[in-house]
Amino acid sequence: MPAATRHLARRFGASQIALNTKMTIETIYIARHVDIYASSAGYRMNWVTDDWQSVTGLPRDPPLAEYGLSQAQELADYFLSLPEEERPTIMLSSPYYRCLQTAVPTAQKLGLPLYVEHGLSEWYSPVAPGTGLHPRPASAAELRTYFPEIDESWQSIYYPSRKGEDVEQVHDRANGFLRALIPYIEHKFGGKHKRVLLVSHAATVIALTHELIGDRNLPLRVGCCTLTELQRKPGETELIGAWERKRLADGSHLKDGATREWGLEDIIVINDTGLPGTENAADSPVGLQVDLLPPEVLAHV
Known part of the structure; x- marks a missing residue:
């Protein structure tokens, strides 16, 4: 029995942390954000010009330019074209x-x-x-000022360290996050959702995919607005390494296909400079937010 499970058994009693072994999530879609400007050879707004302003006021948080916005519509049109039983029924996005x-x-x-x-x-x-420290985006409540589609009832269950991460650490983040996310969705919504859509960034998309498949060495390059689709292996009850690829970083739903691909082999890890004025700031919250999770979920992590 894992240490976390033993602790919960002592605190709540074994009967209260009995896990529901019926896993309801069958498909996980993972999309990289769109960021291409003007054409398939273009760039995100801050790659095209220095004359841009962060809408939210957060450093390193540029908006999309026109071409990227059209790609976002292409992604939406693709999902709408699927039979209803294949469409995602819950979606979560990076802030x-x-x-x-x-x-x-x-x-x-x-x-x-x-x-x-x-x-x-x-x-x-x-x-x-x-x-x-690195910048951190605002809360869901604050971001709803710009995006009324945001539902504030979801509280983030994981926060990456504002001190940054090396390649192993971003994988560890993905691992810990997924171990909590999958059972939390199943628990919170009573098994309602079978198909999940996650919208994230290239390195995070790669780390999530590696952890779900169970291979951190899998070569993978992720283009703008590409889509990865993973399905749970039949009869599988594990969370990590329990998914098989249906497609990886696929751009066939896009008019111009997969563009501006990026992979972990492109990384040159250097020590970045933190934001001025945060030298004495606390790196908090950070990691898995265990106080938000019920015992049934914590037993998986």
Whole structure:
């Protein structure tokens, strides 16, 4: 019995943490945000010009340019074209503006609430010691000012460290997040959802995919607005390594296909500089938010 489970058994009694072994989630879709400008050879707004402003006021959080917005519509149209029994019924997005812009058209066309989850946040290299912390996006309540589709009832269950992560740590984040997310959705919504859509960033998409498949060495390059589809292996009750690929970083739903692909082999990990004024700030909250999770979910982590 895992240590977490033994602790919960002592605290709540074994009968109260008996796990429901019936796993209801069957399919996980993972989309990278769109960020291409003007053409398939283009860039996110801040790659095209320095003359842009963060809508939210958060550093390193540029909005999408026109071409990216059209790709977000293509993604939504694709999901709408699927038979109803194949469409996602719940979607969660990174709190960064470009991810929310990517997610909103799908939320609108499928009539889904949009949940903001910090566990899907951008990957940042470790900060140089003494230089402060990386930026962190606002809460769901604050972001709802810009995106009324956001449902504030979802509280983020995981926060990455504002000190940054190396490649192993972003995988560890994905692992811990998924171990909690999957049973939490199944528990919170009473087994209602079979198909989940996650909207995130390239490195995080790769780490999530690696953990679900169970292979951190799997070569994978992720283009803008590409879609990964993973299905639970028949009869599988594990959470990590329990999914088989139906498609990986596929761009066939896009007019211009997969573009601006990125992979972990492109990483050069350097010590970034933190935000001025955060040198003495606390790196909090961070990690799995155990106080939000019921014993039935914590027993999986």
